[in-house]
Amino acid sequence: MDGSHILTNAPRPGRPGRSLHRFANPGRFLRLAARVQPWLNALALILTATGLIWGLFFAPADWQQGDAVRIMYIHVPAAWLASAGYAGLAACALVSLIWRHPLADLAAMEISPVGAGFTALCLATGSLWGKPMWGAWWVWDARLTSVLVLFFLYLGHIVLVRAFDDPVRGQRAGAILVLVGAIDLPIIKFSVVWWNTLHQPDTITLLGAPSLYITMLWPLLIAALGYSATFAAIVLARTRAAVMERRIRALLAARAEALS
Amino acid sequence: MTRKRRRLWIVVACALGLGSASALALSAVSDNLVFFIAPGDLAAKAPPPGRDFRLGGMVAQGSLHQSTQDGRPLSLFTVTDGRASVVVRYRGILPDLFREGQSIVALGTLTKSGQFRASEVLAKHDATYMPKDVEQALRKSGRWNPAAGPAPAAASWDTMNVSKAGG
Amino acid sequence: MTHLPYVAASYALGVAVPAAFALAAFLRLGLARRRLAALDPRARARGPGKTGGAA
Incomplete structure (x- = not known):
């Protein structure tokens, strides 16, 4: 754990950090991220386009839902990303609270708006699916309510980290909020098992055969991979921009000090 | 190192405390989190007559009778969970997915005769999809x-x- | 196609939401890179992506 002092001086190339600390060095992060970004972008674009076009035009209609089942190829990946994004946010919060990595704070600030966007997408497409199939835009069952809580947790984090004059205090408060809110993730996951809900239980589970036909499973998995890559590419680009913006602020401050 | 170690243990302790507190709270309010009551639970959990509640179960095979009354569709069907069944009476348009063998959730009240008078019927889709x-x-x-x-x-x-x- | 309005609205949102985030990130990254290059000539020389990585 002797890598922590690297953080005090930004770029010191050639010094081998250890484990996570290596990536906490902003200069190293920028160089690595710039190399990863184009590949991630290409992956995101190809997989998302393939999954969505397959789902919309080539996957079969459901025997009773008809073409409304195609909403699944948006709704389910968005729902997975809403939860996975929050798990990523919680990981950043943990690293930020315990190891005080500034990069984790920046990443957390950039994850929460994207996560909120994907959660809103999940809620909106769920509504558009629920109206023609269930007969209701919205019901207050345990699954829908716990996902709405997730959306509010994201919004809370967005507001909280920007609410303090001292950014470090805001980030610390945000990290605590995120970790407390992480209890919502298992509630979302198991809400359809623990309580009777209008929302159906999971179609794809870790154990057991997926209860959808193989020609519907493939586009769903590809769309989910595509959305995952899209989420990662957006967060990576935003975090790179945030690191650069912080360096710009530091340079401007140093310049102002030198002038005075 | 020691400060980091201490922060790690503080976070772990908080997580354990918060986790067990939420688990206890959730199990305590679990009964209020159910979206509907199954016919088999009606005897034990029946709400007072005249109070609205949601009834959930499967539409029994061969139980659906549809007619038109005063220009509006009238449906009678039996909802079952395998242990008990209730006859539901609903005036209005049923959702697309409604059919015998489908699970549904109906909002309404139990009449004195034991019939369920529904004001709203939602189809509950199971998790299977096939062409x-x-x-x-x-x-x-x-x-x-x-x-x-x-x-x-x-x-x-x-x-x-x-x-x-x-x- | 059955339920066309619901399906069309879902796909419109499913494309528009990620695309809007991606476009915003791309513009922000480009702006940050240009401002940083203008401020710090050293960064331009060894910098994080004179060639590398569009968002």
């Missing part, structure tokens, strides 16, 4: 009658060869 030819193949081979209940175990059909199995 029409797969459903037809299962039906023809006698492995599934959708009107009788949920689809057979997914592993038996989710990769099956339709042209061979169905005909």
